[in-house]
Amino acid sequence: MTQTLNAPTTGIAPKARHSTVALAVSDCLVLLGRGLRHVLRDPQQLFQAVSLPIIMLLLFRYLLGGAIQTGQTYVDYVVAGLLVISMAFNSTSTVIAVTDDMRNGIVERLRSMPILPGAVLVGHVISAVLRSFLSVAVMVLFGLVVGFRPHADFVDWLGALGILLLFITAVSWIAVLLGLIAKTPEGASGLGMILVFIPYASSALVPVSTMAPGLRTVVRYQPVTPVIDTVRALLTGTPLGNSGWIALVWWLVILAVAVPLALRRFKRRLSI
Amino acid sequence: MNTEYAIETKGLRKSFGDVKVLESIDLRVKRGTMLALLGPNGAGKTTVVRILTTLLEPDAGTAEVEGLDVLRQGRAVRERIGLTSQDAAVDGILTGRENLVMMSRLFHLDRARARERTAELLSLFDLNDAADRQVKTYSGGMRRRLDLAVSLITSPTVLFLDEPTTGLDPRSRQVMWEMIRKLLATGTTILLTTQYLDEADQLADRIAVIDHGVIVAEGTADELKRQVGTERLKLSFATEAEAEQVLQLVGGVQLDPTAVSVPVEGGDEVRRLLNTVAEAGIEATGLVLHQPTLDDVFLTLTGGNTGDKA
Numbered sequence: 001m002t003q004t005l006n007a008p009t010t011g012i013a014p015k016a017r018h019s020t021v022a023l024a025v026s027d028c029l030v031l032l033g034r035g036l037r038h039v040l041r042d043p044q045q046l047f048q049a050v051s052l053p054i055i056m057l058l059l060f061r062y063l064l065g066g067a068i069q070t071g072q073t074y075v076d077y078v079v080a081g082l083l084v085i086s087m088a089f090n091s092t093s094t095v096i097a098v099t100d101d102m103r104n105g106i107v108e109r110l111r112s113m114p115i116l117p118g119a120v121l122v123g124h125v126i127s128a129v130l131r132s133f134l135s136v137a138v139m140v141l142f143g144l145v146v147g148f149r150p151h152a153d154f155v156d157w158l159g160a161l162g163i164l165l166l167f168i169t170a171v172s173w174i175a176v177l178l179g180l181i182a183k184t185p186e187g188a189s190g191l192g193m194i195l196v197f198i199p200y201a202s203s204a205l206v207p208v209s210t211m212a213p214g215l216r217t218v219v220r221y222q223p224v225t226p227v228i229d230t231v232r233a234l235l236t237g238t239p240l241g242n243s244g245w246i247a248l249v250w251w252l253v254i255l256a257v258a259v260p261l262a263l264r265r266f267k268r269r270l271s272i
Numbered sequence: 273m274n275t276e277y278a279i280e281t282k283g284l285r286k287s288f289g290d291v292k293v294l295e296s297i298d299l300r301v302k303r304g305t306m307l308a309l310l311g312p313n314g315a316g317k318t319t320v321v322r323i324l325t326t327l328l329e330p331d332a333g334t335a336e337v338e339g340l341d342v343l344r345q346g347r348a349v350r351e352r353i354g355l356t357s358q359d360a361a362v363d364g365i366l367t368g369r370e371n372l373v374m375m376s377r378l379f380h381l382d383r384a385r386a387r388e389r390t391a392e393l394l395s396l397f398d399l400n401d402a403a404d405r406q407v408k409t410y411s412g413g414m415r416r417r418l419d420l421a422v423s424l425i426t427s428p429t430v431l432f433l434d435e436p437t438t439g440l441d442p443r444s445r446q447v448m449w450e451m452i453r454k455l456l457a458t459g460t461t462i463l464l465t466t467q468y469l470d471e472a473d474q475l476a477d478r479i480a481v482i483d484h485g486v487i488v489a490e491g492t493a494d495e496l497k498r499q500v501g502t503e504r505l506k507l508s509f510a511t512e513a514e515a516e517q518v519l520q521l522v523g524g525v526q527l528d529p530t531a532v533s534v535p536v537e538g539g540d541e542v543r544r545l546l547n548t549v550a551e552a553g554i555e556a557t558g559l560v561l562h563q564p565t566l567d568d569v570f571l572t573l574t575g576g577n578t579g580d581k582a
Binding site: 023026027030031033034037038041042104105106108109110111112113114115 | 325326327347350351353355357358359361362363364365366370374375377378379380406422
């Protein structure tokens with residue numbers, strides 16, 4: 001029993017062999033492992049990530065699709081929109097997970113350890129991104145079953161997945177920020193609703209041209225619409241225009257604002 | 273750096289908005305000893321710990337751990353300390369083993385060493401049987417043991433235990449105390465906060481009594497007890513009203529709603545005291561002459577405010 005209660009020597013873990021960057025990456029990966037275990041052990045969260053794309057596809061493809069004219073088959077039109085909607089929806093789990101962490105003593109402990117500040121947030125974001133891409137895979141595969149016929153080569157796919165990656169990374173940082181703002185899990189689900197609804201007011205489900213003039217302007221210029229238009233253009237061959245560039249600029253800017261805001265809030269929240 | 277003290281604070285102040293939490297805290301803990309910071313809820317104990325563990329910046333004053341300034345050398349301080357806070361800071365969804373491996377990795381032990389250290393700590397803290405169960409299924413005592421195990425991964429030289437036994441059943445408390453005594457025997461410096469007087473009495477070399485952000489007394493348990501007289505008389509009554517009335521008449525402190533403890537010197541004083549009580553028409557249902565306990569010390573020094581009237 002006594003052999004493991006070592007007399008404290010320096011108390012310092014061996015570390016000189018690694019660079020600061022390597023240690024920071026290792027911290028983030030360890031905390032990502034934690035995030036993934038959380039997802040795998042929470043069947044509801046996993047069920048949501050898998051079932052939501054299927055339910056939405058069935059709903060829009062068969063229930064509403066017949067009534068909507070888009071100039072292509074409705075399933076081809078709607079897949080890009082549903083991808084974005086379900087990604088945003090999945091990020092509400094991140095809002096709640098971050099709020100939970102902040103209420104538990106664990107973040108306090110992590111901060112009393114010699115690790116990268118904010119590594120726990122990075123872990124949450126990466127795990128959210130992976131969870132979202134699970135949704136993407138399910139959506140595309142099930143889409144193929146119900147008639148989705150993409151006309152995309154390898155580069156198109158790469159472009160579409162790239163813009164979705166940028167989108168969900170930025171949305172996840174917003175989710176982290178909302179999770180840091182919320183004080184209770186109830187508050188967190190409330191704030192998370194923002195992420196759920198914004199993507200609906202876009203070109204996700206119906207073409208912008210069918211909307212009333214005032215709404216049309218808002219929808220055309222909100223940041224989610226160019227993401228959807230870009231993914232739709234790359235996957236189904238509709239005209240791309242300059243929506244790719246607009247999406248890229250929008251979401252790089254949002255990312256550049258959300259990350260420092262979240263990190264600052266994280267520091268402030270902990271010192272109260 | 274090679275000071276005699278592992279922890280030293282001078283004039284620590286902290287307010288949250290208009291609320292002054294710490295007025296001016298001076299503390300010194302000699303290397304290899306344990307100081308208990310004893311006080312009721314809201315006295316400022318946790319705030320002191322949070323400042324010393326680099327989690328919170330003081331408004332004024334200095335704090336050093338192992339001669340390192342907590343503000344300017346935060347990372348170096350974090351490499352040397354362990355912290356067990358009052359709400360067990362472990363991950364409920366992970367298993368006990370996964371918690372320890374994760375934290376070991378975050379202390380930058382390599383994979384093999386992390387697994388090795390985890391196995392050592394699991395058996396040391398008697399958690400082998402529960403190692404692969406999710407922590408949310410653990411009892412309060414098991415959680416605290418796991419929490420303490422996590423803070424010992426790197427064998428820190430200075431350990432902060434923030435109310436490590438609050439809410440534990442008596443047996444689990446005894447087990448925690450055993451663990452803490454063993455740590456002290458290895459030469460670890462420990463700052464323990466507690467609202468339990470017997471805990472401070474049992475474990476600590478020195479005790480600092482804190483109330484409303486001020487250290488109201490500091491010394492060994494014996495020194496503190498001497499401050500409140502050599503002997504005390506405990507009087508019990510049938511009703512609360514009678515106890516209150518006696519408190520008005522003869523002073524002393526209220527130990528519980530129906531009992532009063534009064535310092536006495538010699539038999540004459542005891543007789544006078546009992547006469548006073550009898551003349552007021554009150555009958556004591558119980559009388560005990562005893563050495564002062566830390567309860568007496570604490571209630572005398574803090575004006576009878578125990579936070580909760582337990």
